[in-house]
Amino acid sequence: METNSFSVLCYIRKSRLNQQGEANLFLRITANYKRAEFSIQRKVKPEKWCSIRGRVKGSNPQSKALNHYIDELESKAYNIHSKLVLKKKPFTAETIKHKILNTESTNKTVLEVYDEHNNQIEQLLGLEYSYGAYRRHIRTRNHLADFVQKEYKIKDIFIKEVDLKFINRFNHYLKTKKIGNQNTVTKYVVNFKKIMRIAAANNWVNKDPFYHWKAKWKRVERDILTELELRSLIEQEFDVPRLEQVRDIFVFSCFTGLAYVDVKKLSSNHIVISLDGKRCVKINRSKTDSRSVVPLLPTSEEILSKYRDHPLTKKNGLLLPVISNQKTNAFLKEIAAICKIQKNLTFHLARHTFATTVTLANGVPIESVSKMLGHQSLKTTQIYAKVIDKKLMEDMEVVRGKFGLAK
Numbered sequence: 253m254e255t256n257s258f259s260v261l262c263y264i265r266k267s268r269l270n271q272q273g274e275a276n277l278f279l280r281i282t283a284n285y286k287r288a289e290f291s292i293q294r295k296v297k298p299e300k301w302c303s304i305r306g307r308v309k310g311s312n313p314q315s316k317a318l319n320h321y322i323d324e325l326e327s328k329a330y331n332i333h334s335k336l337v338l339k340k341k342p343f344t345a346e347t348i349k350h351k352i353l354n355t356e357s358t359n360k361t362v363l364e365v366y367d368e369h370n371n372q373i374e375q376l377l378g379l380e381y382s383y384g385a386y387r388r389h390i391r392t393r394n395h396l397a398d399f400v401q402k403e404y405k406i407k408d409i410f411i412k413e414v415d416l417k418f419i420n421r422f423n424h425y426l427k428t429k430k431i432g433n434q435n436t437v438t439k440y441v442v443n444f445k446k447i448m449r450i451a452a453a454n455n456w457v458n459k460d461p462f463y464h465w466k467a468k469w470k471r472v473e474r475d476i477l478t479e480l481e482l483r484s485l486i487e488q489e490f491d492v493p494r495l496e497q498v499r500d501i502f503v504f505s506c507f508t509g510l511a512y513v514d515v516k517k518l519s520s521n522h523i524v525i526s527l528d529g530k531r532c533v534k535i536n537r538s539k540t541d542s543r544s545v546v547p548l549l550p551t552s553e554e555i556l557s558k559y560r561d562h563p564l565t566k567k568n569g570l571l572l573p574v575i576s577n578q579k580t581n582a583f584l585k586e587i588a589a590i591c592k593i594q595k596n597l598t599f600h601l602a603r604h605t606f607a608t609t610v611t612l613a614n615g616v617p618i619e620s621v622s623k624m625l626g627h628q629s630l631k632t633t634q635i636y637a638k639v640i641d642k643k644l645m646e647d648m649e650v651v652r653g654k655f656g657l658a659k
Contacts, residue, residue, distance in 0.1 A: 257284050257285055258330075259281075260330065262292070274295035275297070277296060279325055325352065332348050341406065343541035362400070366447050369463070384513070384539075385539075402425070403425065416461055423437065438469055476609055477593070477602075485503065485587070501573075503551065505599065506602045506605045507608060509624055510544070519571060531547045533548060544626030559571070580599055584596060584597040604636070
């Protein structure tokens with residue numbers, strides 16, 4: 253946004269004269285090539301008006317008083333403009349007009365609306381939102397602030413000025429900043445989309461600028477542990493207690509499908525008895541707040557029993573001694589090397605393994621898997637079914653290689 257295009261002009265409208273032959277005086281403000289004007293509630297005869305100077309002709313008291321009034325209005329407009337430029341605040345000709353008339357409208361800005369949204373999320377942490385969701389919106393807000401500062405040379409921008417061009421430029425900015433892959437960039441823009449939906453719902457914008465924008469996701473192949481890899485992981489003996497502890501909790505997730513944040517908060521309150529008398533984990537997922545119900549398999553029960561008297565579980569009143577996600581993933585890389593698993597072993601891979609190797613590959617119906625994973629849509633679970641289909645095709649290729657020459 254350019255801030256050096258600014259002018260103020262006082263003029264008359266000769267086309268509308270009153271019975272005394274007088275014309276109304278108007279003040280026109282032009283900022284960034286857009287105009288706003290208003291009547292200054294004064295009149296003058298056309299023959300007494302100097303259009304070059306924008307002032308009344310003559311030196312009589314009435315003319316001097318009117319010219320002094322016009323001087324004050326123009327001076328006020330220039331002072332308001334200067335303050336907005338110095339503070340690097342967004343403005344339009346309408347903004348300055350309303351400030352002069354003390355009739356400022358509630359023109360919302362992008363960062364103002366985003367800050368209000370983030371403050372509401374912060375107040376609902378642990379109730380409706382996870383800390384991870386809050387941090388993602390904080391990061392998006394900060395990327396937007398950097399983008400507006402770099403591209404428009406101001407600290408904020410009116411939300412009404414956000415259009416498809418702005419969205420595409422923000423998307424391009426995120427890519428050039430190299431903050432992550434295609435899906436990471438798309439997630440940030442989708443976060444911003446939520447803010448614009450709020451603005452549209454509150455009539456702060458005339459139309460949703462995201463109407464013609466479509467998110468571009470890059471298909472990511474989900475890695476899983478095979479049955480052989482999972483078995484070798486379970487049977488591996490470790491000399492270092494911390495590695496054994498991380499391995500056990502990872503395996504627990506492989507047999508329950510629980511995400512890291514849900515395993516970390518798991519307590520005795522989440523263990524219930526099903527109708528057939530078997531123990532189950534019943535928990536609302538932190539990410540989506542959807543209900544997840546998972547029967548505890550023998551391997552899971554053994555791990556819970558193993559850490560029942562662990563100092564961390566006793567201290568926190570939880571079922572498992574879960575350390576930080578960062579340290580867990582770091583130790584999992586050590587574990588992968590020891591077990592000779594040639595995959596990027598992260599905690600989330602355990603959830604994928606549960607969905608594929610442990611359940612779908614063993615004939616568990618996809619509807620049951622979806623309920624255990626706490627998915628809100630069956631389409632999400634079907635991604636894992638595709639992984640299974642691909643694995644079957646790869647296995648059959650091995651068979652084809654063995655029997656391809658047989659006649």
